[in-house]
Amino acid sequence: MDRLRYWLLLTISRRPKAFVRGAGVLVAVLLVAGALAAMVMVDHGRTAQRHAEALRIFEGITAESTALLDDLSRDDGLDCSYESLAYLNTRLLESRYLREIGLLDADRRLVCSTALGRLAEPVKGDYPVHVSRSGLELLDDIPLTMAGKKLKATIIQRPPVNVVVSPYATDDLNARADVLWLRTTEGLVALHAGVEPRLLPAMRARAGRLAASGASPRGLGYELVTMSEGQDLVLQTQRGLPAILMRGGALFPLLLAGSLLIAALAAGTIAPYVARLGHLRNRIGFLCDEAHLALVYQPLFELATGRPVGCEVLARLKEGDSQWLPSVMIPAILGAGLERRFDHAVARKAIAELSAHLPSIDERFGIALNCFPPSVDAATLAPVLQGALQASGRRDLDVCVEITEHSLASDLVKEVQGLQALGFLVAVDDFGTGYSNLKSVTRLSPDLLKIDGSFVYELEDATLRASLIPEIVRIAKAVDAETVAEGIQNARQMQLLLAEGVRYGQGFGLGMPMPVEEFVGFVAERLADGHRE
Numbered sequence: 001m002d003r004l005r006y007w008l009l010l011t012i013s014r015r016p017k018a019f020v021r022g023a024g025v026l027v028a029v030l031l032v033a034g035a036l037a038a039m040v041m042v043d044h045g046r047t048a049q050r051h052a053e054a055l056r057i058f059e060g061i062t063a064e065s066t067a068l069l070d071d072l073s074r075d076d077g078l079d080c081s082y083e084s085l086a087y088l089n090t091r092l093l094e095s096r097y098l099r100e101i102g103l104l105d106a107d108r109r110l111v112c113s114t115a116l117g118r119l120a121e122p123v124k125g126d127y128p129v130h131v132s133r134s135g136l137e138l139l140d141d142i143p144l145t146m147a148g149k150k151l152k153a154t155i156i157q158r159p160p161v162n163v164v165v166s167p168y169a170t171d172d173l174n175a176r177a178d179v180l181w182l183r184t185t186e187g188l189v190a191l192h193a194g195v196e197p198r199l200l201p202a203m204r205a206r207a208g209r210l211a212a213s214g215a216s217p218r219g220l221g222y223e224l225v226t227m228s229e230g231q232d233l234v235l236q237t238q239r240g241l242p243a244i245l246m247r248g249g250a251l252f253p254l255l256l257a258g259s260l261l262i263a264a265l266a267a268g269t270i271a272p273y274v275a276r277l278g279h280l281r282n283r284i285g286f287l288c289d290e291a292h293l294a295l296v297y298q299p300l301f302e303l304a305t306g307r308p309v310g311c312e313v314l315a316r317l318k319e320g321d322s323q324w325l326p327s328v329m330i331p332a333i334l335g336a337g338l339e340r341r342f343d344h345a346v347a348r349k350a351i352a353e354l355s356a357h358l359p360s361i362d363e364r365f366g367i368a369l370n371c372f373p374p375s376v377d378a379a380t381l382a383p384v385l386q387g388a389l390q391a392s393g394r395r396d397l398d399v400c401v402e403i404t405e406h407s408l409a410s411d412l413v414k415e416v417q418g419l420q421a422l423g424f425l426v427a428v429d430d431f432g433t434g435y436s437n438l439k440s441v442t443r444l445s446p447d448l449l450k451i452d453g454s455f456v457y458e459l460e461d462a463t464l465r466a467s468l469i470p471e472i473v474r475i476a477k478a479v480d481a482e483t484v485a486e487g488i489q490n491a492r493q494m495q496l497l498l499a500e501g502v503r504y505g506q507g508f509g510l511g512m513p514m515p516v517e518e519f520v521g522f523v524a525e526r527l528a529d530g531h532r533e
């Protein structure tokens with residue numbers, strides 16, 4: 001879980017823009033998928049409702065026509081006389097769905113009807129008669145002219161009578177499904193098809209399978225097929241995504257535009273959070289260990305002899321191919337409150353690395369460790385240092401804990417004394433940049449005062465700042481501490497510092513910070529050269 005979290009944070013830090021874009025795309029995809037799912041559900045509800053209405057209409061047509069045909073076929077007195085046709089017209093007035101009643105001869109030819117009256121010649125169109133499972137005889141798509149309009153109608157017959165279903169009712173019916181199937185003894189016959197004819201065979205097969213199983217409604221996926229127990233009608237409407245989108249009209253483009261807008265706003269909103277997530281502070285907890293430390297060692301010299309007497313340990317952090325310098329990693333460590341964990345890891349690694357590589361020489365060798373104020377705690381730091389020294393098996397190493405002048409506080413005195421009592425040295429780093437005076441330094445009683453590089457840089461120009469160096473040397477003498485000058489860039493500065501009575505020095509001019517193998521070679525070379533440049 002931790003590894004996954006770290007991987008995620010690292011990925012975010014490396015490609016924050018890609019992450020924000022990815023999140024935006026994800027939001028857009030989810031919203032679009034949600035909108036599609038909602039459209040599918042709404043469409044299902046609407047389609048099921050339309051089918052149910054269609055079944056009700058068909059049921060009305062069937063009930064009316066069956067009742068009327070039953071009644072009229074029992075009536076022996078019907079003929080094409082004016083009285084008969086007038087009587088049939090009165091029967092039509094009671095009907096909601098039927099518009100015409102016709103009388104047929106023995107050959108099923110129409111001889112007269114309520115709309116046409118008596119025909120000059122009996123007519124018989126060449127239309128197939130579909131016989132439904134319940135015995136209803138239907139002729140569909142019959143061209144008629146009604147109230148001056150050319151319409152297509154369905155005729156239901158039971159010789160010697162037939163009835164014409166209102167074309168408005170069949171239109172209403174047809175508008176409520178893609179295909180209307182009549183269940184016949186031979187299978188499904190299309191009464192109306194609002195889809196391309198090439199699709200019909202496969203649709204018939206699917207509707208037939210579902211109709212055979214007798215359930216209603218069916219086919220929530222690709223099509224909705226609805227039928228009712230005991231009814232001859234099967235309704236089928238396509239429910240594939242393209243069909244649903246077509247039925248939705250402008251709704252989907254609107255939802256798509258809305259989703260994209262929301263996704264863009266979401267991406268813009270999360271961008272600052274992503275930038276914050278990508279900060280090293282969020283990953284530093286995974287990096288504060290020896291495996292991720294890359295230490296460099298800056299040599300420390302006795303200025304009078306040029307002898308390397310120790311080093312300052314300077315940390316960098318490795319993270320994949322990246323290396324974080326103190327300017328980046330220190331704010332992250334402070335932000336995450338990992339000062340102790342970090343300083344302890346540096347101490348363990350530096351002592352182990354140096355003791356493994358540095359050959360024993362007759363003289364003692366100092367290892368100066370920078371410590372954050374919370375780490376200057378004898379109870380927790382001393383066991384770490386003692387453990388590392390014990391594991392190294394070396395007795396010629398002196399560990400010096402460096403505290404910056406800015407972090408000096410009265411409660412540090414006890415900790416410093418505790419460390420010194422256990423044999424560790426204590427140095428005040430960056431001395432001269434803070435507000436400490438003889439009194440506060442006397443209370444702390446450090447072993448070394450490190451003169452900040454800013455004094456050394458100005459030494460050759462004899463500025464007011466540089467003129468304070470003798471004062472610092474005087475304070476050091478008063479508290480019985482040695483002086484170390486930082487940031488020495490050249491031999492001239494070294495000579496001036498020697499003349500001021502500064503004993504030790506370090507700086508790019510004397511030796512750069514180096515990885516351990518290079519550092520050990522550098523020290524060996526200097527010792528072999530008899531200490532002098």
Ligand SMILES: Nc1nc2c(ncn2[C@@H]2O[C@H](COP(=O)(O)O[C@H]3[C@@H](O)[C@H](n4cnc5c(=O)[nH]c(N)nc54)O[C@@H]3COP(=O)(O)O)[C@@H](O)[C@H]2O)c(=O)[nH]1
Binds near residue numbers: 487
């Ligand atoms: N708690 C810990 N703090 C640490 C550790 N490692 C480093 N630090 C702190 O980071 C500060 C910056 O360190 P760095 O970038 O490594 O710079 C050091 C030297 O490279 C630089 N230096 C040394 N000589 C010269 C020089 O001649 N010229 C020049 N321009 N720069 C030089 O100075 C930095 C060392 O300064 P100081 O500590 O004051 O001796 C650093 O200040 C540490 O506080 C760590 O492991 N733990």
